[in-house]
Amino acid sequence: MAPSLADRRVPARPTRIDQDQGEPPPTASGSDTRGAAPACRGGDRMYKRILAAVDGSPNSYRAVERAAIIAKTQNAELVLANVEPRQPVPESLRQFARVEHLDEGATETWENIARAVLHRASSEATEAAGGELKIREETMIGDPADAILDAADAENPDLIVVGNRGFSQIKGLILGSVSQKLAANAHVDVLIVK
Template sequence: MSAYRTVVVGTDGSESSLRAVARAGALAGACGATLVVACAHLPTEEDDRELSRARDVLGDEAYQVVGSTPAEETVRHAGEVASEAGAGDVRTVAVLGSPVEALLDVVRREDADLLVVGNRGLNGIRGRLLGSVPADATRRSACDVLVVHTTG
């Protein structure tokens, strides 16, 4: 099996997701792979009631990034984290949509052979009942998925 060529990692700017970014950066650097750091975001004109309802149900696991400007800032900072961790070739992308759909779209567009996600949301009751980004991405991804232990 050859080394990974293109690695995609998702971030929402949280401390947990940045730990996954750092791990993906180190791995991409060791493999000589391109690292694509992605952040999904909602449009700013999204119905505030829907966003509020999602945050009420999901609490800290709610999708937080609203608007392309915060998403661009999130991936810019995450790209720096990845470079500091050892990634040589880092690209960043902010994608409109839900986290899982956006990550899988980036994986397809980039023809990635590895998706890296943090484990936040896997252990709680909410994640088991409602699903979580790492669980859903792992189930639906067409490429290898590395789930990084990012929570205590």
């Protein structure tokens, strides 16, 4: 009697994803793939363009760092997107603008805050990637989730990266729902960074 499928199963080996913990497991061909970009079945890079949303909150900068690392490993373009909502500037962002030494008269404008946020995000992305990285910056106006979805339609990214919570007047409610709306409505992969 032939063994059943259950009898023929080979136990799965745990796979390490942190290269600092040791050598990666060998591939089926025995070749070493360290440093190579993960590929899809066709051998193409998994992600060619990554859209990272940043609003100046700590979680959004963590999302940018994660997006930069992925972009570096995939040799992908990183598009940093900031949305200027149509509402008063919260005090936390006004303080950020002052810390970034923006003109005192301009600290309450979303445009200047967006420039400062994108500049810092670009610097942090370059640092996280360890140097050279293809980065573009985009500023949009409107509802954050809708604007990011529109940017995804226009930019055609393979991945959207966003923090799970950002700045909002009602802590976590508004921008927490941005990540939920993106995950529910985007036509590409969405990575929500905590």
